[in-house]
Amino acid sequence: MSSMDISNLTKETLKRMFAENKRFDYRELNDFRDFEITYDVSNKAEGNARVKLGKTEVVVGIKMAFGTPYTDSPDKGNLSVSGDLLPLASPRFESGPPGFESVELPRLVDRAIRGSGMIEFDKLVIEKGVKVWTVNVDIYPINDDGNLIDAATMGAVAALRNGFIPELDKDGKIDYEKKSSKKLPLSKEVYPLSFSFFKIGDSIILDPTREEEEASDTRITFGISKREGEHMVNSCQKKGEKPFTTEEMEKMMEILPKKFDEINKKLKNFL
Amino acid sequence: MSKEFKRPDGRKHNELRKITAKVGVIPNADGSALFAFGDTVAIAAVYGPRQLHPQHMQNPAKGILRCTYDLLSFSVYDRKKPGPSRRSMEISKVTEWALEPAIDLSEFPNQVVDVQIYILQADAGTRTAGINAASMALAQAGLPMKDLVVSVAVGKNDKHILADLNKEEEDYEEGEGATDFAIAKLANYDELTLMQMDGKIQPKRVNEAVRLGIEVCKEVYEAQKKALKDCVMEEK
Numbered sequence: 001m002s003s004m005d006i007s008n009l010t011k012e013t014l015k016r017m018f019a020e021n022k023r024f025d026y027r028e029l030n031d032f033r034d035f036e037i038t039y040d041v042s043n044k045a046e047g048n049a050r051v052k053l054g055k056t057e058v059v060v061g062i063k064m065a066f067g068t069p070y071t072d073s074p075d076k077g078n079l080s081v082s083g084d085l086l087p088l089a090s091p092r093f094e095s096g097p098p099g100f101e102s103v104e105l106p107r108l109v110d111r112a113i114r115g116s117g118m119i120e121f122d123k124l125v126i127e128k129g130v131k132v133w134t135v136n137v138d139i140y141p142i143n144d145d146g147n148l149i150d151a152a153t154m155g156a157v158a159a160l161r162n163g164f165i166p167e168l169d170k171d172g173k174i175d176y177e178k179k180s181s182k183k184l185p186l187s188k189e190v191y192p193l194s195f196s197f198f199k200i201g202d203s204i205i206l207d208p209t210r211e212e213e214e215a216s217d218t219r220i221t222f223g224i225s226k227r228e229g230e231h232m233v234n235s236c237q238k239k240g241e242k243p244f245t246t247e248e249m250e251k252m253m254e255i256l257p258k259k260f261d262e263i264n265k266k267l268k269n270f271l
Numbered sequence: 272m273s274k275e276f277k278r279p280d281g282r283k284h285n286e287l288r289k290i291t292a293k294v295g296v297i298p299n300a301d302g303s304a305l306f307a308f309g310d311t312v313a314i315a316a317v318y319g320p321r322q323l324h325p326q327h328m329q330n331p332a333k334g335i336l337r338c339t340y341d342l343l344s345f346s347v348y349d350r351k352k353p354g355p356s357r358r359s360m361e362i363s364k365v366t367e368w369a370l371e372p373a374i375d376l377s378e379f380p381n382q383v384v385d386v387q388i389y390i391l392q393a394d395a396g397t398r399t400a401g402i403n404a405a406s407m408a409l410a411q412a413g414l415p416m417k418d419l420v421v422s423v424a425v426g427k428n429d430k431h432i433l434a435d436l437n438k439e440e441e442d443y444e445e446g447e448g449a450t451d452f453a454i455a456k457l458a459n460y461d462e463l464t465l466m467q468m469d470g471k472i473q474p475k476r477v478n479e480a481v482r483l484g485i486e487v488c489k490e491v492y493e494a495q496k497k498a499l500k501d502c503v504m505e506e507k
Contacts, residue, residue: 091299
């Protein structure tokens with residue numbers, strides 16, 4: 001298990017199977033693995049979630065802190081998403097300065113959430129232009145078996161949904177220990193998700209295992225949400241050198257809202 | 272005297288917090304485990320033996336053990352900035368020294384066994400919980416081991432020697448204040464592999480504290496053994 005590179009033979013086999021609409025674990029190409037969300041990670045956090053998507057496991061925690069608003073948005077609070085691909089979670093991850101993947105993961109989650117309007121930033125102001133709340137969303141994979149990004153977005157949304165604003169003491173400092181009942185200001189109806197499509201040969205799949213992800217040529221991640229019954233794509237980023245065709249884009253745009261409704265419905269069982 | 276002292280959570284002076292131990296929590300790892308003392312929760316993963324890079328770190332005589340310990344950012348009230356700190360680097364090193372005597376890597380020259388320890392939720396005693404988790408993870412990885420390593424923090428509030436201090440007790444300020452003494456040992460040998468102390472304690476009472484530590488470590492050992500057995504039974 002100490003090396004996770006897959007062989008060309010496995011890669012060719014996967015490619016052939018996908019072309020026949022088959023997967024090692026008998027899923028359809030667009031099927032997600034079963035997932036569950038629990039809220040048992042840390043009682044020191046102002047919101048947390050643990051997502052298990054197949055064998056992939058991600059934990060997310062919210063820490064609230066004072067921040068300074070950006071000069072161009074003095075009446076809005078801040079969101080800061082960060083992530084660390086701990087070597088704990090996979091033999092692929094190495095210690096040391098963050099690689100591209102660990103920079104990209106939180107950025108994709110950030111954009112899916114920010115773009116959706118789920119967080120009502122104008123309600124995170126303490127003193128206009130001077131002091132606001134910064135919502136720190138920290139993401140850590142515990143076991144990487146593929147599709148970390150989509151799992152991380154689910155985790156971030158779930159953690160925000162049970163997030164709260166801590167109480168202040170009489171000197172105006174944050175009292176993290178005091179129980180607070182002030183929920184984070186979130187739109188009641190917006191639940192963003194991300195969907196990463198992976199392309200292998202001419203096939204496109206969702207929710208790959210690590211092995212499938214390893215075999216893929218390229219990836220595209222969409223952040224999507226729904227407001228007043230209307231789907232909105234909020235972010236998009238392609239990875240890798242191989243292109244997608246317009247036909248493939250159209251196909252993905254057809255799948256995306258359907259998949260959103262399906263996964264969103266399942267997700268709500270855990271919120 | 273210790274018996275009359277009221278601990279904030281009502282424990283007896285020699286009473287550990289509730290132990291949770293589970294083996295096999297990270298499928299990717301060659302060995303993994305969770306260990307908790309009450310609200311302090313640690314997870315550990317073992318990867319290896321595997322090739323060690325850079326080459327100049329390799330030891331042609333035997334494999335090396337490399338430990339990483341850190342807190343997740345949201346494991347504490349004041350967010351811990353992600354990435355290693357001086358504190359976490361020191362604890363990583365003492366953890367390595369605490370575990371090394373238990374494990375024989377002579378069959379794995381030039382290779383490394385990586386032990387990754389992370390704290391999900393911190394309420395004092397994180398390094399000891401981490402060592403207990405790591406010890407189980409090494410055992411699950413099937414590495415040649417002389418014994419399990421067991422670890423616990425003992426300490427003192429004012430004049431009272433106590434086992435397994437929680438954060439509130441670690442911050443105790445009255446009388447002689449708080450002393451925190453982290454101990455690890457090989458479960459079945461009189462070999463102490465970690466001794467780290469901060470506080471204010473009379474030399475004689477150090478012995479008392481160590482004796483208490485050794486005594487309560489037996490509970491840790493039982494919990495570790497049970498978790499390892501449960502894991503094997505599950506696999507069957």
